[in-house]
Amino acid sequence: MEIVFVGAGRVATHLAKALYAGGHRITAVYSRTITSAEALAGEVHATPSNRIDALPEKADVFILSVKDSVLKDVISELRKGREQQVFLHTAGSIPMSVFGEHQHCGVFYPMQTFSKEKAVDFSRVHIFIEGRDAGTLDLARKVAETLSANVHELSSSERRYLHLAAVFACNFANHCYALSAQILEAHGLPFESMLPLIRETAEKVETVHPREAQTGPAARRDENVMDAQKALLADNPQMQQIYDIMSKSIIETLNSND
């Protein structure tokens, strides 16, 4: 297929490279910043551009992977002269309705966290697709299936909960790592020593439900340890509050599961 990428950030970069490697042709890459467009275009043998009006008028699909806050404006500009083209956006948190009156539109949400530094194995990624019309849905599925066997159709309304769940499992879990690092660094201890524990905790839930896998002072209802640990956080009221509410929530989750 011929694909135009509107956006050259982390998601666009990983996705464009994976689709290129999967045999698709990336004809053009847009970014507001020409150096970003050039960097990605160079990797997938596409034409870079920092002007939406200079993009091809036709492609099998236009994949929009830009900041949530500018998506609406980008759609409105991209539509001019491309009213009959197929547009897909990649934002987990934005409903399909962002496309307004554009007919052939849909969503292509690869549920993964993408960083500049690290390659992503798309074959393990679950991709959630949606289409306003059957043709767009079918096209989104075809593109997705070149990358992953885990392709699911999901409405915008349900995708809100998926994205919320991802914020807990990914963003908040990562912040727990960051708080852990902060505690360690304040005491000259190496964050590196925490890595086997982090890895094991993540791997464990591949075979054991996280409710069953829960360990620690709160899971043991060990008030002595919890009180002592809260006291260690006396100089950081916010971290102390996080300790407190997470512990309470662990206890309630286990109680309700008993």
Next chain:
Amino acid sequence: MEIVFVGAGRVATHLAKALYAGGHRITAVYSRTITSAEALAGEVHATPSNRIDALPEKADVFILSVKDSVLKDVISELRKGREQQVFLHTAGSIPMSVFGEHQHCGVFYPMQTFSKEKAVDFSRVHIFIEGRDAGTLDLARKVAETLSANVHELSSSERRYLHLAAVFACNFANHCYALSAQILEAHGLPFESMLPLIRETAEKVETVHPREAQTGPAARRDENVMDAQKALLADNPQMQQIYDIMSKSIIETLNSND
């Protein structure tokens, strides 16, 4: 070395099996519950017992791996006739002072989360040791080095912070997974779809500091998405509070790092 295990729970089981595989001799295993003692003893060719007074009077080291709440009482009973023996406990959250006047005592804390279901690769685990006297510290180091190249001496006072950091990185991260599962299950979505994201998030911090690795609505200061996600949690005030405080904490962490 000849080792007696006092305790046959998860930590004791993984540790005894790893030490046995590493060439040590486990002479006896105690558990209050004889079937637990027998189960572990059977795996490491030791003598099971549910009576502390029936344990050997001598060994190179007695490893105490029992519930935090009963550790003090178990030490006091084990000491009788074994005043000159070497005792090590495995509890991250308990200071060495729990041994009272016992002379040859120390701590052997393998920082990992252990589950019944899953084998643990000790070579990746960081082990934190402490000894009241040089001989005990030396012995703890020798035992630890048969399992892992990552052996660190750490005082009880500093270990409190290490353990606290582990609660954040492991217990609280796992609870984030549990909350994610709860959201997914309430909407008929498979928790399994979250696993590649969980794995990637954990692996990423092996090469990128968690503060740098932070993504998501809070990291983007995207108030629209945060407000919308909080609204989705309206029927669960506690989860909403967790969402709120974690998001604030992410923003403050990134601000202080800018």
